[in-house]
Amino acid sequence: MRNRTPSPARLLPWIVAAFSLLVASMASSQSLSVQPLNVVGSVSPADWEAYRSRFVEDTGRVVDTANGNISHSEGQGYGLLLALAAADRRSFEQIWHFTFTELLIRDDGLAAWKWDPAGKPRVTDRNNASDGDLLIAYALAKAGSAWHEPRYTTAAQKLAKAIGKSTFSRSGRSLILLPGVLGFGSGDRPDGPVVNLSYWVFEAFPVLAALAPEYEWSRVWRDGVMLLQQGTSGRIRLPADWISLQNGLQPQPADGFPPEFGYNSLRIPLYLLRAGMTDLEWLRALKQRWSAENEGVAVVNVVTGQVRERLTDQGYAILPAALACALDGTPVPDSLKTFEPSLYYPSTLYLLAKSLLGEKYPQCV
Amino acid sequence: MRLVGSAITIAVAILGFAAIAQQTGSDGNQLPAATPPSPAPPANGSQPQVDESALRYFASQGDTRRVNAEIARLRALYPNWSPPSDLSQLSGNPGAAAPDPLIERLWNLYREDRIAEVRAAIAERQTSDSNWKPPEELIAALETVEARRRLTNASDTGQWRTVLQVATEAPSLLTCVNVDVLWRVAEAFARTDQVNRTRDVYxxxxxxxxxxxExxxxxxxxxxxxxETQVAALLQFERKTGEAPDDFSSIRDELARRRVERASLDSKMTASAEDLAVVERLIQNSSDAGPVLILGWYNYHHGNPARALELFKTALGRNGGTKAAEGYAMTLRALERISDAEAFAYEWRERAPENMKIYLDVATALLSQDPPPRLEPQVLARIVPVVTAQRFPDAAQSLGWYSYNTQQIRTARDWFRTALTWKADDEPSAYGLALTTQRLNDRAGFNAVVAQWRSRSQRIADLADGIGTPGRQPAATPVVAAPIPMAQPGETTLPPVQPRPESRQVTAEQVETEQTFARTEVNVRRRQTQARSALGRNCAMTRNPAGLTGDSALTRGWCLMEINRPMEAVAAFDQALSTGSSRTREEAAYGKSLAYLRKNLTSEAAIAAAEAPQTRERRAELGASILTQRALAAYRDGRYVETLLALSERARIVPEQNDLLLIRGWSYLKLGRYDDAEKVFRAVQQTGYSEEAAAGLNAIAEVTGQMRY
Structure with missing residues (x-):
C-alpha cells in the first residue's frame, strides 16, 4: 500500500506552490500559502490526558458533552487530530475504530455525521458533514505518514477521494465545499448553494490533494479564501456562519439561520493560523475587535453588529491570544497556560490552539 | 473448512463483482484455513456443532498462544459460542513456552467484545516495539468483527452498497453462524435490484x-x-427428515393465501380447491379477519354471493372494519337486497372513502330500480344530503329519474340540472332535462338543452324534432295505491317547487336547487345555513318584522321563504304590503300567495294574490298554482268532483301537464267514469309517456274485467 502513496517530501514544493495565492485586498497586496504543520508532539501528555479522560470513551467515541452526549464526525476528527498531536497511537487507534465501524458506512464513502447513543439506529442523521470528513481524512493522512501505518493512509485516501467526488461543487465561477451532500446545493434550497466558511480546514487541503490529486483541492482552497474576503468586507467585517451564495458575487446570510458570526465561524482564524495563512489582512481587524479593550470573543449579529453573547471560556479566550502571538509576538497570558477542560467544544479549540502555539510559536508559551 | 470455504465460493459467486471478488479471493486464502473445523454439517440442528478438539489439545499442551488463536477462530465462526470453562484445568504443562501476558489480555478483551480497546492495546504495544506483530488470527478475528459491525450499521441505515462492499471484502462473514449477516446481504441485493442474487443467498x-x-x-x-415463484422454488429445500425437520407449511399456506387473494379480485381467475381449503383452514385456526375477507371476495367474484355474505358478516365480527363493510354492502347489492344494502352502507359511509363510494353506488342502484320502489321518506331524506355533499352526479341523475317516474317532474328537472352541473357531459341527465322541460312546457329550458345537446345526442335531437317516443327510462308502473305525486313518500314533506319572481333569478339558481332538496327537517336546517351564506344575510333568527321598511321586509320575506318558514314570511310580506311602494306591494302580495301555497292554504293564497295588482303573467302563474294545489288537495281527500273542477278551471289558464292529466284520469276512474278515464290515459299515452298511463289503463281493465293489456 505504501508504495502507492506519493511521497510527501517529493510533493511538498509543488503543494506549496499550488496552495499559495496573491490576494488583492484594499490597498495592500498579500501573499498567502499553506505552511504544513507537523502536529505530532505538539500537545503535552497531561493536557491530552485531561481531554481524553473527559471526552473519549473506551469505545473510541468522542462525546459532545454540551449536546446531549451525542457524537459526530467533527468530534471524531478532532479527537484523531488531537491524539496525533499528543502522539497517542493508542487513543488514535481507539477513536479510529469507532469512526470506521460506526460512521464510515455511507455508500459514497463519507462519514455519517450524527450518532446518538439513544437513537435506533444510532446513526440518527446519515447525511455527512464535510468539515468532519476533512478532519478525519487529514488526521488519518498525517498519522499514516507519521507512524508509517498504511491502514491510515489508505483510509485517508479513500475518504479524500469521496470528499472530492461528492462535496466539491460549482457555484458560478467558484468551486466550493458543500457543507453536506444533501440539503445545501442550489437545487436543494431556494437560497442555495449555502456554505459554511468554517468548514474549510485550510491546513488539510494540500495534504489531501496529495492523496487525491484528481480533484481540484487548490481551487476549492483558493475560492474559500476569496469567499472569506468577500464575507468579511462588509461594515461589520464578520462573516455569518451560514452564507448563501445564490446571488453569485454578494454572499448573504442564509435563510433559516441566525445572521451571526457564531460558534462555527470563530474557528476560522484558528484554521487560518494553523495553516500559516497569517498574511490575511482580516486577521488584524479581528485581533483588534477581539482585544480586551474592545469587544472580546462574542457571538455577533453580522447585520447590526450587536453582540448576542460574550464567550469567556478558556477555549475561546485563547483564540485572541493566539492571534496576538502570531501577528505581534505577544506572549500568551499566564491565565491561559494551564488547561482547565470544561465542555467538549471549547476544550477542543483550546488544545488545537495550544498545539499550534506549541509547534510554531513556542516563545509565546 | 467446509463452511468458510463454501462461504468464499458463495461470496464470489453471489456478489459477482469480478474485480473485487478477485481481490478478496486472495484475502480469503489468508484465512486460517490450515485447521479444518467440523467438516460435517451440524447434526443437532439448532446450533452448529463446534469442534473444540483442537482447542482442547492446545490447552492440554499449555500453548496459550494457539489456544487463543483457536478461540478467536471459533468465535469468528460462531459468535454465540463460548469457550469451555474447563480449559484452564487442562493447561499447566510445565514444558510449554511462557505465555505472553499481553496476548492473553488482548484475547480477553476480544472475548468481552471490547474491540476498540484491543486495537488500542495493539497500537500501544507497537509504539514501544515497532517490530512486534499481533497474532494473525487475532487480526483476522478483529477484522471480521469490524466488518460485521460496519455491515450491520450500514444495513440499519439503508446503505446497501456499503453492505455489499463489506460482504465482498469479508467473505468469512458469510457463514451459517452469521445468518443475520446473510439476511442483510440478501436484502441489500434486493434493494439494489438484484433479486436473483437475493434468491442465491437464500x-x-x-x-x-x-x-x-432460521x-x-x-x-x-x-x-x-x-x-412468489422464487419463494415456491425455495420450498424444495425443506428437510423432511432428520432430528430437526423443517415445517414450511406456513409458507405454503401463505403462498396459497396469496393465490386465492389474487383470484378473489378477478372473476376470470380460479383458485384451486387445495388453495381454497387452505384459506378455509386459516379461517378456522385464527380469529383474524384477513383470510375471511379474501374468501368473501373470492365468493363474491365467483358467483356465490350468499356464501360471500356469510363471510363478510364473519369478517365484521372479527373487526374486519371498513373492508368487511365494503364487502357486506356490495354483496347485499349483488343479492338484490338493495334496501338492506343502502341501510347498511349508510352506517359505514363516513368510515373510509371506499365506503362512501359504495353508499353512493347503492343509493343510486336503489333509486334506479325497475319498477321504482316505494321508498320510506327517511331513506330519501338521508340519501339527498349525502348526494349533495358528495356532488355525485350518478345519484343526482337517479334522483332525477326517480322523481320523474314518481311524477315529480319539477323536482326531476332540478336534479337533472344538478347532475349536469356536477358532470357537464352526462348525456342521460341532459336527456332527462330535455324530457322534463318539455313536459313542464318550459320552452326556454327545453330549447337551451336542445341547443346544447342536439349535435351530441340523437335522442335529444329526436325529442326536439318530435320523432318517435322517448326511450323507456328506469321507470315502470307506479304502485296503484300510490299512483300520483302526492302519494309518493318524497312528496310528503316536499313543498311544491314554486315559480319565482324574475328579479330573483340570479340568486335563485342555487337556491332553487336547494329548495328541491328540502325534503326533511335535516335538509331544511342545512338549507338554512346555506341560504344564509348564499344570500349573505340572516333571517333565521325569529324577529318581529314590524318596523322594517318595505324593502327590508320584502327581503326578509323572500329569505324566510328560502329557509322554508312560510308563515313568518307571510308576516314579513304583510309588513312590506303595508309600508312599501306599489312595486314592493306587488312583489309582497306575490310572495305572500306563494307562502300560503307552500302551506297548502290555497284560499288564503288566492286572497293574498288579490291584495295588490299583479302582472298578467303572475296572475296566470299564481292562479294556476293555486288551482293545482286545490286539485291535488281535493284528490288527496278523495273529493274527485272538486278535483276535476279545479283542473278544468286551471286548464283554462294554462295547458294541462301530463301529470295533472293523469290525476284527471284517476279522478274519472274513481268516479266510475271509465270511458272518460280511458280517453285521458290514452291521450297521455299518445304523447309518449305511456308507463303511468298504462297503469291507469290496466286499472280500468281490472275494474271492468277486461284485460286489454
Missing part, C-alpha cells in the same frame, strides 16, 4: 444452514423480498 442458506428457526425465517424474509 438458496445457499437453505442448502447449508441447519437451524430450523431456515423458516429465511423463507419468511423471502416472502417479503422475492417474487
Amino acid at each position: 438458496t445457499y442458506l437453505l442448502q447449508n444452514c441447519a437451524n430450523p428457526g 431456515r423458516l425465517a429465511t423463507l419468511q424474509k423471502a416472502l417479503t423480498l422475492l417474487p
Whole structure:
C-alpha cells in the first residue's frame, strides 16, 4: 500500500506552490500559502490526558458533552487530530475504530455525521458533514505518514477521494465545499448553494490533494479564501456562519439561520493560523475587535453588529491570544497556560490552539 | 473448512463483482484455513456443532498462544459460542513456552467484545516495539468483527452498497453462524435490484444452514423480498427428515393465501380447491379477519354471493372494519337486497372513502330500480344530503329519474340540472332535462338543452324534432295505491317547487336547487345555513318584522321563504304590503300567495294574490298554482268532483301537464267514469309517456274485467 502513496517530501514544493495565492485586498497586496504543520508532539501528555479522560470513551467515541452526549464526525476528527498531536497511537487507534465501524458506512464513502447513543439506529442523521470528513481524512493522512501505518493512509485516501467526488461543487465561477451532500446545493434550497466558511480546514487541503490529486483541492482552497474576503468586507467585517451564495458575487446570510458570526465561524482564524495563512489582512481587524479593550470573543449579529453573547471560556479566550502571538509576538497570558477542560467544544479549540502555539510559536508559551 | 470455504465460493459467486471478488479471493486464502473445523454439517440442528478438539489439545499442551488463536477462530465462526470453562484445568504443562501476558489480555478483551480497546492495546504495544506483530488470527478475528459491525450499521441505515462492499471484502462473514449477516446481504441485493442474487443467498442458506428457526425465517424474509415463484422454488429445500425437520407449511399456506387473494379480485381467475381449503383452514385456526375477507371476495367474484355474505358478516365480527363493510354492502347489492344494502352502507359511509363510494353506488342502484320502489321518506331524506355533499352526479341523475317516474317532474328537472352541473357531459341527465322541460312546457329550458345537446345526442335531437317516443327510462308502473305525486313518500314533506319572481333569478339558481332538496327537517336546517351564506344575510333568527321598511321586509320575506318558514314570511310580506311602494306591494302580495301555497292554504293564497295588482303573467302563474294545489288537495281527500273542477278551471289558464292529466284520469276512474278515464290515459299515452298511463289503463281493465293489456 505504501508504495502507492506519493511521497510527501517529493510533493511538498509543488503543494506549496499550488496552495499559495496573491490576494488583492484594499490597498495592500498579500501573499498567502499553506505552511504544513507537523502536529505530532505538539500537545503535552497531561493536557491530552485531561481531554481524553473527559471526552473519549473506551469505545473510541468522542462525546459532545454540551449536546446531549451525542457524537459526530467533527468530534471524531478532532479527537484523531488531537491524539496525533499528543502522539497517542493508542487513543488514535481507539477513536479510529469507532469512526470506521460506526460512521464510515455511507455508500459514497463519507462519514455519517450524527450518532446518538439513544437513537435506533444510532446513526440518527446519515447525511455527512464535510468539515468532519476533512478532519478525519487529514488526521488519518498525517498519522499514516507519521507512524508509517498504511491502514491510515489508505483510509485517508479513500475518504479524500469521496470528499472530492461528492462535496466539491460549482457555484458560478467558484468551486466550493458543500457543507453536506444533501440539503445545501442550489437545487436543494431556494437560497442555495449555502456554505459554511468554517468548514474549510485550510491546513488539510494540500495534504489531501496529495492523496487525491484528481480533484481540484487548490481551487476549492483558493475560492474559500476569496469567499472569506468577500464575507468579511462588509461594515461589520464578520462573516455569518451560514452564507448563501445564490446571488453569485454578494454572499448573504442564509435563510433559516441566525445572521451571526457564531460558534462555527470563530474557528476560522484558528484554521487560518494553523495553516500559516497569517498574511490575511482580516486577521488584524479581528485581533483588534477581539482585544480586551474592545469587544472580546462574542457571538455577533453580522447585520447590526450587536453582540448576542460574550464567550469567556478558556477555549475561546485563547483564540485572541493566539492571534496576538502570531501577528505581534505577544506572549500568551499566564491565565491561559494551564488547561482547565470544561465542555467538549471549547476544550477542543483550546488544545488545537495550544498545539499550534506549541509547534510554531513556542516563545509565546 | 467446509463452511468458510463454501462461504468464499458463495461470496464470489453471489456478489459477482469480478474485480473485487478477485481481490478478496486472495484475502480469503489468508484465512486460517490450515485447521479444518467440523467438516460435517451440524447434526443437532439448532446450533452448529463446534469442534473444540483442537482447542482442547492446545490447552492440554499449555500453548496459550494457539489456544487463543483457536478461540478467536471459533468465535469468528460462531459468535454465540463460548469457550469451555474447563480449559484452564487442562493447561499447566510445565514444558510449554511462557505465555505472553499481553496476548492473553488482548484475547480477553476480544472475548468481552471490547474491540476498540484491543486495537488500542495493539497500537500501544507497537509504539514501544515497532517490530512486534499481533497474532494473525487475532487480526483476522478483529477484522471480521469490524466488518460485521460496519455491515450491520450500514444495513440499519439503508446503505446497501456499503453492505455489499463489506460482504465482498469479508467473505468469512458469510457463514451459517452469521445468518443475520446473510439476511442483510440478501436484502441489500434486493434493494439494489438484484433479486436473483437475493434468491442465491437464500438458496445457499437453505442448502447449508441447519437451524430450523432460521431456515423458516429465511423463507419468511423471502416472502417479503422475492417474487412468489422464487419463494415456491425455495420450498424444495425443506428437510423432511432428520432430528430437526423443517415445517414450511406456513409458507405454503401463505403462498396459497396469496393465490386465492389474487383470484378473489378477478372473476376470470380460479383458485384451486387445495388453495381454497387452505384459506378455509386459516379461517378456522385464527380469529383474524384477513383470510375471511379474501374468501368473501373470492365468493363474491365467483358467483356465490350468499356464501360471500356469510363471510363478510364473519369478517365484521372479527373487526374486519371498513373492508368487511365494503364487502357486506356490495354483496347485499349483488343479492338484490338493495334496501338492506343502502341501510347498511349508510352506517359505514363516513368510515373510509371506499365506503362512501359504495353508499353512493347503492343509493343510486336503489333509486334506479325497475319498477321504482316505494321508498320510506327517511331513506330519501338521508340519501339527498349525502348526494349533495358528495356532488355525485350518478345519484343526482337517479334522483332525477326517480322523481320523474314518481311524477315529480319539477323536482326531476332540478336534479337533472344538478347532475349536469356536477358532470357537464352526462348525456342521460341532459336527456332527462330535455324530457322534463318539455313536459313542464318550459320552452326556454327545453330549447337551451336542445341547443346544447342536439349535435351530441340523437335522442335529444329526436325529442326536439318530435320523432318517435322517448326511450323507456328506469321507470315502470307506479304502485296503484300510490299512483300520483302526492302519494309518493318524497312528496310528503316536499313543498311544491314554486315559480319565482324574475328579479330573483340570479340568486335563485342555487337556491332553487336547494329548495328541491328540502325534503326533511335535516335538509331544511342545512338549507338554512346555506341560504344564509348564499344570500349573505340572516333571517333565521325569529324577529318581529314590524318596523322594517318595505324593502327590508320584502327581503326578509323572500329569505324566510328560502329557509322554508312560510308563515313568518307571510308576516314579513304583510309588513312590506303595508309600508312599501306599489312595486314592493306587488312583489309582497306575490310572495305572500306563494307562502300560503307552500302551506297548502290555497284560499288564503288566492286572497293574498288579490291584495295588490299583479302582472298578467303572475296572475296566470299564481292562479294556476293555486288551482293545482286545490286539485291535488281535493284528490288527496278523495273529493274527485272538486278535483276535476279545479283542473278544468286551471286548464283554462294554462295547458294541462301530463301529470295533472293523469290525476284527471284517476279522478274519472274513481268516479266510475271509465270511458272518460280511458280517453285521458290514452291521450297521455299518445304523447309518449305511456308507463303511468298504462297503469291507469290496466286499472280500468281490472275494474271492468277486461284485460286489454
